[in-house]
Amino acid sequence: MTESSAFRTDRYELTMVDAAIQSGTADRECQFEAFARRLPSGRRYGIVAGTGRLLELIRSFRFEDAELTWLRDNKVVREPTLDWLANYAFRGNIWGYQEGEAYFPGSPLVTVDGSFAECVILETLILSVLNYDSSVASAAARMVSVSLGRPLAEMGSRRTGEYSAVAAARAAYIAGFASTSNLEAGRSWGVPTMGTAAHSFTLLHDSEEDAFRAQVAAFGPATTLLVDTFDVEKGIRLAVDVAGPELGSIRIDSGDLPTVAASARARLDSLGAVNTRITVTSDLDEYSIAALSASPVDAFGVGTSVVTGSGSPAAGMVYKLVAHRDDAGEWVSVAKTSPAKISVGGRKRSVRQLDAAGIARAEVVLIGEDPADAAPPAEPEGRDRVLLVPLVTAGVFDDRYLGTAGTLLARAHHASVMQELPMEAFRLGRGDPVLPTLYR
Amino acid sequence: MTESSAFRTDRYELTMVDAAIQSGTADRECQFEAFARRLPSGRRYGIVAGTGRLLELIRSFRFEDAELTWLRDNKVVREPTLDWLANYAFRGNIWGYQEGEAYFPGSPLVTVDGSFAECVILETLILSVLNYDSSVASAAARMVSVSLGRPLAEMGSRRTGEYSAVAAARAAYIAGFASTSNLEAGRSWGVPTMGTAAHSFTLLHDSEEDAFRAQVAAFGPATTLLVDTFDVEKGIRLAVDVAGPELGSIRIDSGDLPTVAASARARLDSLGAVNTRITVTSDLDEYSIAALSASPVDAFGVGTSVVTGSGSPAAGMVYKLVAHRDDAGEWVSVAKTSPAKISVGGRKRSVRQLDAAGIARAEVVLIGEDPADAAPPAEPEGRDRVLLVPLVTAGVFDDRYLGTAGTLLARAHHASVMQELPMEAFRLGRGDPVLPTLYR
Known part of the structure; x- marks a missing residue:
């Protein structure tokens, strides 16, 4: 072309x-x-x-x-x-x-x-x-309106055409999303970009601990550690062990989120990681975000639903x-x-x-x-x-x-x-x- | 980019x-x-x-x-x-x-x-x-399987991102569609392209007759005339008046298609245009195509549903x-x-x-x-x-x-x-x- x-x-x-x-x-x-x-x-x-x-x-x-x-x-x-x-x-x-x-x-x-x-x-x-x-x-604005001021990241590049992904990141940002995973949207349109690691990074290493140590060594303890590759509870304990209570954030990408978020918050607090934030990213849409309004979630990552106009x-x-x-x-x-x-x-x-x-x-x-x-x-x-x-x-x-x-x-x-x-x-x-x- | x-x-x-x-x-x-x-x-x-x-x-x-x-x-x-x-x-x-x-x-x-x-x-x-x-x-293949061998044209470029439109035309062609409206898909991937005129072409002229005459003058009587800008029955009569019974095809973009197609076929036949084909293009998907299996439709144009994966x-x-x-x-x-x-x-x-x-x-x-x-x-x-x-x-x-x-x-x-x-x-x-x- x-x-x-x-x-x-x-x-x-x-x-x-x-x-x-x-x-x-x-x-x-x-x-x-x-x-x-x-x-x-x-x-x-x-x-x-x-x-x-x-x-x-x-x-x-x-x-x-x-x-x-x-x-x-x-x-x-x-x-x-x-x-x-x-x-x-x-x-x-x-x-x-x-x-x-x-x-x-x-x-x-x-x-x-x-x-x-x-x-x-x-x-x-x-x-x-x-x-x-x-x-x-139009879909993004509805998600923002139920997020109660907590930041939303657009992460749906993989769920739409590779050029539409750039347009989607930009459109979601206009509608109030805070950031995107898409690099081209950062370069072409100034949308703030974010992202740290996927499950494959954990699976690459000989243990979850090795993976967390590698990530913290590269990015410091303020990074976001993905804790649900094997077992969320053990993952959180390990993440705080490795990064210390100044761990920036954990990300949870599966499970019944209201339950998981509440127990993750309790676990983090019990480990002294009271300022560690919780990001959730599992097939969210405006309805599941609204259902998390009373949950201790600090940030949302939204993929498929936002880039496909939520239906x-x-x-x-x-x-x-x-x-x-x-x-x-x-x-x-x-x-x-x-x-x-x-x-x-x-x-x-x-x-x-x-x-x-x-x-x-x-x-x-x-x-x-x-x-x-x-x-x-x-x-x-x-x-x-x-x-x-x-x-x-x-x-x-x-x-x-x-x-x-x-x-x-x-x-x-x-x-x-x-x-x-x-x-x-x-x-x-x-x-x-x-x-x-x-x-x- | x-x-x-x-x-x-x-x-x-x-x-x-x-x-x-x-x-x-x-x-x-x-x-x-x-x-x-x-x-x-x-x-x-x-x-x-x-x-x-x-x-x-x-x-x-x-x-x-x-x-x-x-x-x-x-x-x-x-x-x-x-x-x-x-x-x-x-x-x-x-x-x-x-x-x-x-x-x-x-x-x-x-x-x-x-x-x-x-x-x-x-x-x-x-x-x-x-x-x-x-x-x-995946959506296109289902449409092809219910089309009973009648050709399908992909016409959904306007209903998906401007680059995804090219990919969609190509994917539909692989799944058995006959052609696309998208020019870039023709150039980059060899997909046959098609298309003649929209309602705006009719409305531009002082009368439907003027519009039909202009189109037939440009492309000959084998063209496809869009007959539903004002009144389908009158449009068909006028189309055959202007192009003669060798009119290639009429296109219908609205209405209850089984009814409209049957009456259009009867009208065309009564005017001697027994070889004039009927193309329908109104918000079709696999279900509405299947519902037209017994209707005298010769070709389908599909837009939104195919480029958005039909749900x-x-x-x-x-x-x-x-x-x-x-x-x-x-x-x-x-x-x-x-x-x-x-x-x-x-x-x-x-x-x-x-x-x-x-x-x-x-x-x-x-x-x-x-x-x-x-x-x-x-x-x-x-x-x-x-x-x-x-x-x-x-x-x-x-x-x-x-x-x-x-x-x-x-x-x-x-x-x-x-x-x-x-x-x-x-x-x-x-x-x-x-x-x-x-x-x-």
């Missing part, structure tokens, strides 16, 4: 461009919108993630010689279209929910303005990134043409009308309605308005927070949302957004979206 | 190498094994995929200056370990189930022989690739140290013994026991044997098929399993393996693995 993102797409995006160039409609100014018809089953809110990654991928969405040759050889599109692709760079406007923002059914998460051809060709890439990253962030591995977002200009230059709203998958046409912007206490009460989608329009007058007793921010303006990317700085900004934005949601948002059980979506 | 795959890993793989180098155990010869403790809930078999991709990633698993500098700056490992990493290339042996093979709980899917350090460092990468790709292939987005494989040589050069079997996650230690090889009719009857795992040992004597009335093949020998990669040729080989191998499974394997309902795993 080359570094160009241009082939991370569906063939039909290119054949549509090809047919539109031939029919003379390729240059019609259009507005596309990414949104979710519904939240994953029973969730109260979703979290947008992937925006910063997406912007970098759109910027590298260029057709180089390698791509053009392949398209020509495989007769995917005709010569005039190859010329158009060779000159492709996105020159339109993109508005979007800030990364880390909460969303609800119908929230206009990303709006893309430009010619039909330059907008449609980004469909697959936009959805791949938003659907995966938002699915992880909802794709956020269900779609990317639809909602308006185009007619020959007179007027915007015309368009939408599918077949009954099974109806959608709301028209250009849109949206605000979150807050009450006097600053608590969110509704997602208001204003139809037929330009994202750049002024904010509407707020309700008398509250205020409206504008949700769409300009990400790309006439082809110029807003640098604030990119790279490590953009990731930190998203994390900070997410934290402030969560403060604003009504308390019912944090119920784990199945239910309706916590805010109604009002179309105006 | 650089092209090196070395940072697609967990930090603790490197810290283990670091501690093992310091303790003098890094060079102990070890055997690691990737296996699944169980199949995804209720499945009868799993399908191994990702091997060809994995081998290429292991070959590019090198620490370049960019990686070494980051590790030094972030104090992840000490200087002697940086030197070791700088010289890293896998020089050991890898045996594995051939890509496309069926697997069962405990099947030793990949065995990796070499020094502890050179083997442990590949853990995350091996599991990321095998877990994701096998989850897709099992990670195959649950783990990578464990199963044996190492002691100081006298003898192999010592090792395994965790904590009760919650017990595993079977020891070097292994395995055979599939077939009866006289060539039908698989058991997965036999032979403990304490080298993968290179001769095959055991077969049962009197049947034969034993050896499952592990050499993929890497003393650091030399077997080219047959790489690239487009390797993908085709895996697809052919998969097709032959499916012939061998007992009929009960193809029941969709939940049940036990169709073969018992026998340890000897």
Whole structure:
């Protein structure tokens, strides 16, 4: 694979461009919108993630010689279209929910303005990134909300594709996780990385004691020792024997965690290791984390469930043409009308309605308005927070949302957004979206 | 991200190498094994995929200056370990189930022989690739088995990470899908690509008729017209009006498909378009495909469910140290013994026991044997098929399993393996693995 993102797409995006160039409609100014018809089953809110990654991928969405040759050889599109692709760079406007923002059914998460051809060709890439990253962030936020302030580490790289692993680490961090095991996420996005040893390190040595001594010799007594290779009780005693009562942390990766954590705490305390922390890492999800709220657990490591969206591995977002200009230059709203998958046409912007206490009460989608329009007058007793921010303006990317700085900004934005949601948002059980979506 | 795959890993793989180098155990010869403790809930078999991709990633698993500098700056490992990493290339042996093979709980899917350090460092990468790709292939195989020979197209790029999309297209193709929408999968792995137009193409035009005319002008009447933007019945009539009765295909993306397909077929026939094929693409999975077995559907497009493993987005494989040589050069079997996650230690090889009719009857795992040992004597009335093949020998990669040729080989191998499974394997309902795993 080359570094160009241009082939991370569906063939039909290119054949549509090809047919539109031939029919003379390729240059019609259009507005596309990414949104979710519904939240994953029973969730109260979703979290947008992937925006910063997406912007970098759109910027590298260029057709180089390698791509053009392949398209020509495989007769995917005709010569005039190859010329158009060779000159492709996105020159339109993109508005979007800030990364880390909460969303609800119908929230206009990303709006893309430009010619039909330059907008449609980004469909697959936009959805791949938003659907995966938002699915992880949406699950991660629920885990954070039940962790009672104890740190969560994302450790699921081995349970998702090797590139998705990097995206997952980043999305979980935006949603409030403290760290990741994934090195590339540390390098590319500034996510703090962590990790010490697996069971194989213990099994490599002639005894558990040899393994613990080797690890403490390498990293000092503040390290985390994995104590459940053979027998947790004996493992803890040995760990404190080897590292002393200043042992930083033990990790437990199996067993009935409420029981095991309680007895581990008692054992550590009885050995004088009163400051040694307990990390648990065994197939955790938001439900098992919540079940540990009264347990003496100091940190959680979460793998499979967070990188697979805890039962909802794709956020269900779609990317639809909602308006185009007619020959007179007027915007015309368009939408599918077949009954099974109806959608709301028209250009849109949206605000979150807050009450006097600053608590969110509704997602208001204003139809037929330009994202750049002024904010509407707020309700008398509250205020409206504008949700769409300009990400790309006439082809110029807003640098604030990119790279490590953009990731930190998203994390900070997410934290402030969560403060604003009504308390019912944090119920784990199945239910309706916590805010109604009002179309105006 | 650089092209090196070395940072697609967990930090603790490197810290283990670091501690093992310091303790003098890094060079102990070890055997690691990737296996699944169980199949995804209720499945009868799993399908191994990702091997060809994995081998290429292991070959590019090198620490370049960019990686070494980051590790030094972030104090992840000490200087002697940086030197070791700088010289890293896998020089050991890898045996594995051939890509496309069926697997069962405990099947030793990949065995990796070499020094502890050179083997442990590949853990995350091996599991990321095998877990994701096998989850897709395992779901895809079930869809193929209920499609009654009608072609399936993988169209889920937008429902998984943008790189995982490529892996998913490849895995589905190995498991018997006919094609993909993903262009990179076409270029990198030779998977046939397909696709024509989305609803946005119809909505771009001033009328459905304009859109159909544009598409037929560009691609000829053999194209596929999407007929459900407004009203399926009117859409079909218009499609045949525009393209003539030689219209290649219509696509339907919504509605109650058995009903819609039947009425679409009747309508097409009444219009003389008796050879026009019907493709359906609306949130299909193995169950909805099976429900269409008596319907006049000619081809299926499958998205979300195949790229997310149809409810099992990670195959649950783990990578464990199963044996190492002691100081006298003898192999010592090792395994965790904590009760919650017990595993079977020891070097292994395995055979599939077939009866006289060539039908698989058991997965036999032979403990304490080298993968290179001769095959055991077969049962009197049947034969034993050896499952592990050499993929890497003393650091030399077997080219047959790489690239487009390797993908085709895996697809052919998969097709032959499916012939061998007992009929009960193809029941969709939940049940036990169709073969018992026998340890000897």
